[in-house]
Amino acid sequence: MSIVFTEKDKVFSLHTKKSTYQMKVDQYGFLLHLYYGRKSRGCMDYLLHYADRGFSGNPYEAGEDRTYSMDVLPQELPCQGTGDFRSSAVAIKNSDGSYGCDFRYQGYRITKGKYGIPGLPAVYADRDEAETLEIYMEDKVTKVKVTLLYGVLPKLDIITRSARIQNNGAGKIYLEKAQAACLDFVGGEYDLLCFYGRHTSERNVQRTPIGHNAQVIGSRRGTSSHQYNPMMILAGRKTTEDAGSCYAMSFVYSGSFKGEAEKDQYNQTRMLLGLSDELFSYPLETGGAFHVPEVVLTYSGTGLAALSQNLHSCFQNHLCRGKYKDKARPVLLNSWEASYFDFNGESIYQLGKQAAELGIEMLVMDDGWFGNRKDDYRALGDWYVNEEKLGEPLAGLVKKINELGLKFGIWFEPEGINEDSDLFRAHPDWALTIPGRDPVRSRNQLLLDFSRKEVVDHVFEQMCRVLDQGNIEYVKWDLNRSLSDCFSRNTADQGRVQYDYMIGLYDFLERLLQRYPDLLLEGCSGGGGRFDAGMLYYSPQIWCSDNSDAIERVSIQYGTSFGYPVLTMGAHVSAVPNHQTGRVTPFHTRGVVAMSGAFGYELDPKKLSEEEKQAIREQIREYKQYGSLMQKGLYYRLTNPAKEEVGAWEFVSQDGDEALVSAVMLKVHGNMPVSYIRLKGLKPDSLYREQKSGKVYPSDALMEMGIPLPVEMGEYRAYQMYFIKVEE
Template identity: 85%
Template sequence: MGIIFSEKNKVFTLQTQNTTYQMKVDEYGFLLHLYYGRKSKGCMDYLLHYADRGFSGNPYDVGLDRTYSMDVLPQELPCQGTGDYRSTAVAIKNTDGSYGCDFRYQGYQITKGKYGIPGLPAVYAGEDEAESLEIYMEDKATKVQVTLVYGILPKLDIITRSARIQNSGAGKIYLEKAQAACLDLVGGEYDLICFYGRHTSERNVQRTPVGHNAQVIGSRRGTSSHQYNPMMILAGRETTEDAGSCYAMSFVYSGSFKGQAEKDQYNQTRMLLGLSDELFSYPLEAGEVFHVPEVVLTYSGMGLARLSQNLHACFRTHLCRGKYRDKARPVLLNSWEASYFDFNGESIYQLAKQAAELGVEMLVMDDGWFGKRNDDYRALGDWYVNEEKLGEPLGELIRKINGLGLKFGIWFEPEGVNEDSDLYREHPDWALTIPGRDPVRARNQLLLDFSRKDVVDYVFEQMCKVLDQGNIEYVKWDLNRSLSDCFSRNSKDQGRVQHDYMIGLYDFLERLLERYPNLLLEGCSGGGGRFDAGMLYYSPQIWCSDNSDAIDRVSIQYGTSFGYPAITMGAHVSAVPNHQTGRVTPFHTRGVVAMAGCFGYELDPKKLSEEEKKEIREQIEEYKRYTGLIQNGLYYRLSNPAADEVGAWEFVSEDGREALVSAVMLEVHGNMPVSYIRLKGLVSGSVYREEKSGKLYGADALMEAGVPLPVEMGEYRAYQMYFTQVAEP
């Protein structure tokens, strides 16, 4: 396993435990993609086919050879301007105003360990866990240089891709398009699986055949967005959860993006992922370097479950960081749905007191504690504690809550600002607005210009003044609108503002975690509007959706599971009727669903019955018992909630000795047939005991025939079964 370069045939081979990725430098210096798939030996350049293709142009230096065309050949870095009329990864506006680039091979370097990217989140790994490859390319006409960067984590079947683009010429150029990864497949029939949605209904699964049209997903919102997730899967037409070939790309970036899959005129399939090219025209002066954000790739020849597990292992152990990466997260109670803006210090303390009696470990004070903030129309940006509202200093409130044995957390929305705020009145130019135009409001707020260091520094300083007032161990970082009016008064080139905004955000987050290394940060953007691999580098958990309805959450968490570990999903038990849907579900069902993530509560305990309080105590004890399995186990999707009457999922230890199975009845009908849940990942030949019933089951029967769910009256029943191995094969 590792990175191998053959000097004889100029072939790079990236070998992981189960996969091979191969590319070749040809006689003209083009870097051609050969193969990505099941682990294989030998050189795969026999897959390249050359023929005279009408209207497919030929590079000048191939002379009269009309069989050689970049419009047909599979490539690692397809560029605008080489005669490739398919979608390309890089486009440049040159100093003379022309568009085009032609990058040819110059050399390479292989190093131990995983590369990093200055100012950007990226997968990390030590010298004994990873290798990195840099391939140097240059446009001889303009002297613009591109370094293609590859990282491999062999044991996880993970390959990462990034690039550095350097203007080594004499004049200013503009980067018009920059996508980190391209995968060209010369044959096969594929489906594109993507994850679409909206606020409170994120990451719905859509699977469509890749045909002779460009299927494009992306975000123009300045965030990764509720509308599409920056993760996509290319799967063989017959690929299922348990069998078949599939490829995943996940963008380690939290801003606007573009992903695409397309079958070309000769039935080849190209898949691309990277930065959005809308509102993007990034200037590079002579000598300047642009770092393209990273894409994580993985391949599975054993179906979609293994593909997801590859990503889960990578993100959980090589992207998430900090104190809580491997540690059980505290069970928290958030004040939002308990009181919204209507609270004071005493009511927050009473909420904490009731939470402590139930076994909750952390109290989070949500929006409304700062400035003159009694609704969402004013004071956003005024990050000073409203002691008049609280009736006491923040530090005193925290001390009292800590005295109950609870940790304390707090809500911030550092990127937003209301026009009715002291900050905006003093610095209106700090908001993203276009001179001479009325701005677009969302949630009655604007966004601060995080592309400006002075703005970032000011907000950072104000936030630290709050965090220094007491033992604050958790921050919920929220963002409640999309970017628009992307004009910075500090920039001459507005095509750089969106990306510079993200650089400013990442700088803020990095400095925050350096100053408060024990802080647990939970990302949020109206719930799941910025649920991406980039944010996981800073926040090991993200509020999965503002919709806490248990039945909707089954589908939301199902879609999220394709690309992200369960332990990264903030999931809470909330009150009924649910505040987003009005639906009434059993308390037990809400608990079972929330246990498929970072467990917590979003309700007012004083409104609960004694029976419900008892159930909370039992749920917390149960969750703590299973936390290790939920956090580190292999995740299996046992049903498709969009198509099946039941939503079911499973956590299995890596050795297969224990399994936690959860199921929710999504529909109820008269005289219903029995639903059988087939388990996965058990040790064949073994016998397992189900904890609550004490019954013994053969592993192979559990995986082949399944276990029946009771046929009961009542809506939205949920079941949880814990199996342990009692006999070796």
């Protein structure tokens, strides 16, 4: 069994292939965290230390024992009001107006399979792939009950953590803070890796030592955001890609969040991740329950690469769903940078005709096909086809595109609304605005109140009427602003609106996929503004960034790879000069970078030379050739593009017999030294043939010293090398 309860010590041990997570119910009913790390056996309560600490209070039951304090002990569920002055996981305003909660152990249950969470995305697994631990905690004064949920996927070295909070007392309470997971470490020196950015520059890696201060990341934007990603890594000071201990937390949620890491006055480190407590005050009537979105935990004792690979395997195989979970995605051409709003049905058809000639498999019609949509000032919310603009019904255009041998896709932004729209004129109260105040506009638009079921239902029906008009096999779901005017006319408790908005969004997405099970949904929020594990449950690929510049994408995709499978990253070859940076890069380089993602094009083929068109055909051929390796292989970061002059990465088959290495020269100098790229994951004491050159290389030398890149004139050269193990 992967979950073991030892009655004698009242210790829970959660075992995966390479890790152990352990906690203990102590004599007062507190649930203490003991250990998370390399797989071990036995009881680790010897790590607990008791001493009389000045100004660290003691529970009443401890009597005269001043050595016992929640301000010092490591905990699974640190609560506000128990004398622990570190960051708490749960805070409650009680029905009598007091603040505080004190949850004590009541019992447990172990079951086969992985728990689910009503209305929320979550990791899933078959009965023989996982076990679930439920630990029941209760505040004896207020009768509020917390069920801690642990899912253990032992083969993947994955543990998930969630909670259900239920008000069994008399009177309404308010949940003021709800973190899904807490890790307490009684010693050690750690760094925090977080992933920050902005629109068109997402998921930059920042690594900072954890000192005697609180490091806080998060989003107040109503989405997981471009600004911070809802993932954190705690790493030993000397941990590298290939050695050392590290821990990851990834939040399976797409709204506002908060992550915290701090070292306390006794050099203990605490890390928490969960819902943002700003604009959050969730009411629970008697009998009401609240479900905290889950956090995915994983540990590696062999460096950051293995940590990422654990998350990649979990998300790709136990979070993504649908037809394209295990299937190669079609190579697409998106119309946006080819024509923006300036298109009609004939120009879309001509774009499709050119795409078909190049071997592209899908055409996507982006923003501008609906209502009176001439620009981004109008018509969001009016989801009916502008047949006058297209010159024909949508069904006819889709049929013509299909007859070219192409799949057809379309763009939506269901959460947005323009004031200049039929929907706003009919239902101005459906927009999130604050009464008596002028709203904050962003990209000339507002947001619909998805916390209201009638709003979600209306937009869902509009969208279905469009999708039912033809064989539409792909939807790009976009969102182009943050949530700022957080007020719903549907409730007196405004502290529930952001969470209920996400429940409404997830309900919409689930219904959409149930109705159209073969639909390929690509998430987007101005590119990477909602690139999180929660969205991957519905969309197996997410537009990684609105920045399609190949050189910038090397860094963006590098940072994203720490937590997410590479093939979930929408990545396109775009025109030059690039529309975001003005940079000019070789066509081959753009292909190499985009090929390490969900591959496609964002350009107008008629503006390409014959040489570039031939390059597209070759890129698609190679993408198909390497597709299985990239989808099922192990991913390695070979360089750090923020610190080195070359960006390089590698896919290695699970058996180690194949490897695909990609490298991009980011900087060029006069009299430039040679760059050597060290490979990883090959079988020791073996020989590998590089297929294009035919040369044979010893694996140990490739991993120890590397392979030299050519020293060539010209900026931003890229190289791709495919190695196959030689049978001896």
